[in-house]
Amino acid sequence: MSGASHRISGAGRFSQAKTARFSFDGQSYAGIEGDTLASALLANGVHLVGRSFKYHRPRGILSAGAEEPNALVEIRRDAARKTPNVRATVQELYDGLEAQSQNRWPSLSFDVGAVNDIASPMFSAGFYYKTFMWPKAAWKSLYEPKIRAAAGLGVSPDQPDPDHYxxxxxxxxxxxxxxxxxxxxxxxxxxxxxxxxxxxxxxxxxxxxxxxxxxxxxxxxxxxxxxxxxxxxxxxxxxxxxxxxxxxxxxxxxxxxxxxxxxxxxxxxxxxxxxxxxxxxxxxxxxxxxxxxIERHMVFADNDRPGIMLAGAARTYLNHYGVAVGRNVGVYTANDSAYAAAIDLKKAGVNVAAIVDLRDNPTGPVIDEARALGIEVNFGRAVIRAGGKLRVSSMTVQPKNGGGERTIPVDAILMSAGWTPxxxxxxxxxxxxxxxxxxxxxxxxxxxxxxxxxxxxxxxxxxxxxxxxxxxxxxxxxxxxxxxxxxxxxxxxxxSESWSRGMLGAAPGAGPDTTVKAFVDFQNDVTAKDIRQAVHEGMRSIEHVKRFTTNGMATDQGKTSNMHGLAIAAEMLGKPIPEVGLTTFRAPYTPVTFGAIVSHARGPLFDPTRKTAIHPWAEAQGAVFEDVGQWKRAWYFPKAGEDMHAAVDRECVAVRKTAGLFDASTLGKIEVVGPDAAKFMELLYTNPWEKLEPGRCRYGIMLREDGFIYDDGVVGRLAPDRFHVTTTTGGAPRVMNHMEDYLQTEFPHLNVWLTSITEQWAVIAVQGPKSRDIIAPLVEGIDMSDEALPHMSVREGKICGVPTRLFRMSFTGERGFEVNVPADYGQAVWEALWAEGQKHGAAAYGTEAMHVLRAEKGYIIVGQDTDGTVTPNDAGLDWAVGKKKTDFVGIRGMARPDLVAKGRKQLVGLKTKDPKVVLEEGAQIVEDPKQAIPMKMIGHVTSSYWSENCGRSIALALVAGGRDRIGETLYVPMPNGVIEVEVTGMVFFDETGGRLNG
Amino acid sequence: MLLIRCPYCEEERPELEFRNAGEAHIARSANMAGESDDDFEKFFFIRSNPKGIIYERWRHMHGCARFFNAVRDTVTDRFVMTYKAGEPKPSKLPGVGK
Structure with a gap:
């Protein structure tokens, strides 16, 4: 056992325990295994452990448990493991523990911030709300940064948490x-x-x-x-x-x-x-x-001096840890339980200077026993003040209805106002x-x-x-x-022990007629006076009193203070306590670390990462990836010395000159199967499907019921009862949900099955004039001629000996194919196609080149060129809406007055007057650049790229009445000047579409 | 976390497995194209947002993936009952007065 100054031989439950060395603010101490940091400090006679939040008053250990408002310290294990605001009463001691006090500078015993205590009349309740109102501009530049720097107790760790949870x-x-x-x-x-x-x-x-x-x-x-x-x-x-x-x-x-x-x-x-x-x-x-x-403290002047603590806590330190919290203790109580603490301490050899009991003539066995042990007991008296600064040195006692004062020297005061369930x-x-x-x-x-x-x-x-x-x-x-x-x-x-009652609110000597600092909430430095002031200034609800004074709003959530605060407010309001009401308790009961809540869901495990079957090949080629939803997609494939711009230009040119290979596996894919599959497609898409022949494809548009574009994609009909539907990459899950919703609840009479096949099929787009030459040698069982396999058709067969759904389709405007193979064969087929492609000078291209190539052709991307307020007509896609259809999702919404009104924003092309200038996506468009600010904005740029194939910049934009403005000049005001643009059609390359069969 | 009984799985499962899908018993017209502006407004935009009992659609997203209907008390968050899609709105609720 350690020879710590306040450890009582024979007391406590750890008499055989081993010594544990620890340090507090750099000073080394000895405790024992089984101690908390608080009991170990007390065993060494250390009460001063922190400075208070607002006034920087010296604070000691109040409790022996989770309710502790004062003894908050930083525990350091190493540079990364620094935990602030740990309650010393909860932290168990281990050999080598390092603790630091908080909220003081330069040291705990001499703290410059304590000037706030002297200036405290300035910092009364509501101080921040009232003081920093003016000038308005100073709030952002001066007040808020200063207040934020001064606020808070501990310092956040500055390195990632190395622990796991x-x-x-x-x-x-x-x-x-x-x-x-x-x-x-x-x-x-x-x-x-x-x-x-x-x-x-x-x-x-x-x-x-x-x-x-x-x-x-x-x-x-x-x-x-x-x-x-x-x-x-x-x-x-x-x-x-x-x-x-x-x-x-x-x-x-x-x-x-x-x-x-x-x-x-x-x-x-x-x-x-x-x-x-x-x-x-x-x-x-x-x-x-x-x-x-939880035991309540007594609310009296300077009741926060180190050495003043809850009676039950002092008893815990003695009976459980074998520590005497002082050598000459005073007791201030309105309740029997403090007598038991005094009796236990007296029996352990500690001098009990006096028990001061606010009650007039309490009786009972503990009172008799205290007297029998020779302890001075005073009834009907109040402690009106505590002396001392860094440690309590005396208590001043007065009859509770006034009269002569008497000051009793003590080195600790044990207090109890009763127990709060x-x-x-x-x-x-x-x-x-x-x-x-x-x-x-x-x-x-x-x-x-x-x-x-x-x-x-x-x-x-x-x-x-x-x-x-x-x-x-x-x-x-x-x-x-x-x-x-x-x-x-x-x-x-x-x-068994039995205790009666206690009291709520401020004790005599800390009443409305005084200006003393009698603390109600230690952690947030709220005094009885602050609560009275809140009521005085018009707060009537306890919820308002709480927010105005911050009583009970610290991390201890008012475990010791709520009832006192409520009682003082009720007294001021002249209402019974239940009418004023208790504030709501909220989780967490005590602070919980983010680590515990986040657990393993951090870093790579924060969110699932989806990778295609071809991902390893792209990685080996040095592709740069971008995140598209949860997918990692190859963005571009830089060769040595190439920047993104050079790589994308090269990829775009290669596709139009020879061919390009593109990993399109992330596209959402849904198989719609059943006798009523075509009927279902008719209802979910704007297009007509009944007459689409098996083996043919169609570009489909899906609307929401409100008539706005929800998704799009090419759909292939494999058989009369089987459609292979593609969706946007990001839209796949919600499109599936949308389809299921209608199938299950609105059209349950249709005999249809929906299956997500996104992950089952890897998709390799081969696009460009040489695309057929690259694919044909590897394909079995499919006639690849234009007559047998025209643009927008699909065939099932084999490629490299594995099953394929081979689509002839194009998102580039070139002759193109999309080779679907079971995902397990994705990379092998890609490598075979790549080898064939090498013979023709084909390039692999990424999502950036894909975007440029489709924009050159005016093909839209849902979610980029549309934003949930764009109709098929707005997007120039009226041709894809079945005019003879009597029902589909969105048919009525699309016909709403505002959706057919003139002047709606329509998708058009933009060409900058200076072909070298590339517009910024999201930039606003105006008619007259000389108008006063705020200007009238008539649209914005949705897609914008440098097009190496066109030799100039190209852009798509949503512009009010756009299609009627073709040929007009509009303006894009930017920070560095106004950019002049011409409104054009959406197709910038191969307007006749001849290259689809080129 | 709430427990929700899936009427298809016939089991109480944690809320995490489910997605809310808005108010229930709002029928889509058989003659959608012929709806008046007022009727479309009622169908598409107007919701009851009650304090108390609400009839709403849920989907057992990470289970059987079926849509079903639920009766929930918006004050207590308690699920009063659940029933299959297409079944009529219950006229009597278990444990609810009146």
Whole structure:
């Protein structure tokens, strides 16, 4: 055991534990294994651990648990592993732990920012809203950057998180949240019936308040020892999963609960095999909430001095960790539980200077015992002030109705205003809390889900009543979840502690007539005065008071402060507490790391990456890829010394001169099969299909019901009852969904099957005058002559010995083919075609050249040249709408008044007057460049490229009344000057289309 | 995360497997081309957006891929019942008064 100054020999549960060295702000200390950072610091007499958020006041350790608002530190493992805002009361000590205090400069004991404390009258509630209003321009340039720099406590890590996190789903019959006496009793009762039970607790050790309740005895054992034995029994059962260090942070719909398990933050050298944290997403048939209660502090002047802490926390440090939080402690209370702390400390040899009790004449065994131990007890008195700065040095006591002051020297003050039931998870489950007027507590009222609260979180007082209630609730939860038998025995409580009440709001000496700093919310530096001021300035709703003062809005979510804040606001408003109402508790209960939520979904696993069968070949050729949805597509294939421009120009010229090969595998493909396939196609596309002969293809347009273009693609009819439909790359999933929707719900009478075949077929486009020469030698069973296989036709046969659906079609305007082969053969067939192509000087081309070539021909790309507000007519595609058809999706929408009105934006071509100037896609178009700003914009550029084949730039644009403007000059104003353009038709190359058969 | 019962799979499955597909029981006219502007507006644009019980379409996207109808309470988010596409709007709802 270490020789730390405040470790009490014989006290605590880790007397045999090994020493663990650690450092805080560079100074080295000794703690013991089993300590938290907080208990180890206290063992060394260190109370000052941080500076407050707004006033930079020195702060110490308030609590011994998750509710801690003050003791937030940075834990460093290495350069990348720096975790800010870790609660020292939760962080378990390991040998070599390095911690740093936060929000201070240059040092914790001398902090320049503390000037804010002296200037604090300036920083009252609502300060930011009122002060930084004027001048307006200064907000962006001056105020916001300064405020942002000053805000926040810790510093974010600046390197990627090197740790890994894991994630699990789990199902159980009974999920017990909280592992104190109540949770353990409920888990035992449920587990004994044989149903699947999960028991989780946020602490490293189970037991909850049994960690400090020295007066508890269950089944003949000390309460904490009973808890360990009971949990060991549960752990050994096959139907039980016991999760220590696991916080239930969110309670979602239908008993879906999020828990985060801290797997390795307590280990000296976790290694990379262990995840840092594990996210559990649990679906439970029944949930038992056993989340306990949180002690409240007393609201009095300078109640934030280091050394002032919750009485229950001081008791935990003594009874669990063997640490005395001071040598001469004062107690300030409105509740019995602080007496127990004083008694335990006194028995351990610590001097208790005085107990100051706000109540007038409380009676009870603990009070008698305190007196019997010779502790001075003062009733009806208040602590009106604490002395000291970096550590409390005294408490000043006054009768609560006024009178003479007396200052008592102390080195710690233990305080208790009573206990607040932890209804956070219950409230998150959408349950409604009810206010118990007698005990002045919000307790679970109306339940919204299949859960039950037991013990302190349900407002149940006393260990015996808690265990009875919890055991019965655990057994009932198991029965409700389907359990048949129960054969256990209820734990028997032999001795228990019982506490009464407490008080809410500001104590005497911190009332409305004072200007003292009596803190309500330590983490956000909110005082009783701030809350009164909020009411004074007109805030009536507790939600407004909360936002105006930020009370309860820090990362501790007001675990210690909410009830005090509410009571002070209610007093000011002259309304009873339930009428003012409690603010809503939201997830997470305590902060959750992004790592735990993101888990493995980062880097390459963030989103699936789709690669075509031909991808490895393109990669080997040095292709540059672009992302198209989840697909990686070859963008261009640069040769040595080529930039993108040179590569794309070369690829475009090669296609028109000889031939090019293009990987079109990402195109969406859907097979529409069945006796009613043609009828279905008639309804889903604008075009007529019934008369399309098998073996022929047609360019199809799909609309939404509103009449706007949704997708397009070439469709081949393989047989009377079989269509091979292609879609845009990005549109494939939604087109499939759209088709299924209509087939299942609007046209279920049609006998049709839809199958996605995108991944099944690799597609190799071979385009250019030499395309047939390249393909023909490898094809079997298909007559490749123009007569037998004209433009827009499809045949099934073989290529390189494997099945193919060979389309004669063109997205370049050249003679062209698209070779579909089963994806497994994609790369082999590509390589064979590539070898043939080499004989003719063919090039591989990427998506950029594909875009240029199609734009040269005025072929649109849905989603680039259309934006969801473009009709077939707008796009110049009226020819593809079946005029005699009586129904198809979009037929009525297309006829809406606005969609047939004059002056709609239409797709046209644009040629810059200077052929070398390439327009920017998205650039706006105006009629008169000299008009005043804001100019009237009549359209925008949708596609724009340098066309090496045309020897000039080309562009497509949506322009109001565009087709009537052909020949007109319009203007594109840009930052560097106005660009003059001529409106043209959409075809820039081979207007007659002769090259399709060239 | 909600649990939704697929009436085709006859199983409760997590919300992740499903996609909402908008309000249910809005019939597409058999004579679409002949609809008046007003009728088309009602059919295509107007939705009830109730506070309380809503009838809506869902698809068991990552399951059987079928579209079906569901009755959900928009206040509690609770699914009251689900039923197959094409079945009539239920006149009585389980566990709902009136």
């Amino acid at each position: 894991s994630s699990r789903y789990a199902h159980c019959d009974v999920l017990v949240l909280g592992g104190g006496a109540a949770g353990i009793a409920a888990a035992l009762a449920a587990a004994e019936t044989g149903v699947r039970v999960i028991l989780a607790d946020e602490q490293a050790e189970f037991g909850g308040s049994l960690r400090f309740e020295s007066g508890a005895k269950i089944d003949g054992q000390d309460g904490f020892a009973w808890a360990q034995a009971a949990v060991a029994k549960l752990t050994a059962m096959d139907n039980v999963r016991v999760l220590p260090r696991t916080t239930a942070f969110g309670y979602y719909a239908q008993n879906f609960v999020g828990l985060v398990e801290r797997v390795s933050d307590h280990l000296k050298a976790p290694g990379h095999d262990l995840a840092r944290e594990r996210l559990w997403q649990v679906r439970a048939k029944r949930v038992v909430l056993a989340s306990g209660a 932890s209804v956070h998870l219950f409230s998150q489950s959408r349950g409604k809390v009810a206010f118990n007027d007698e005990t002045k507590r919000f307790v679970p009222g109306t339940y919204a889900q299949d859960c039950v609260s037991v013990g302190a979180c349900n407002g149940t007082d006393g260990l015996s009543a808690t265990v009875d209630e919890a055991y019965a609730a655990g057994a009932k939860a198991a029965r409700d979840a389907g359990a048949k038998t129960a054969k256990g025995t209820k734990p028997k409580v032999d001795a």
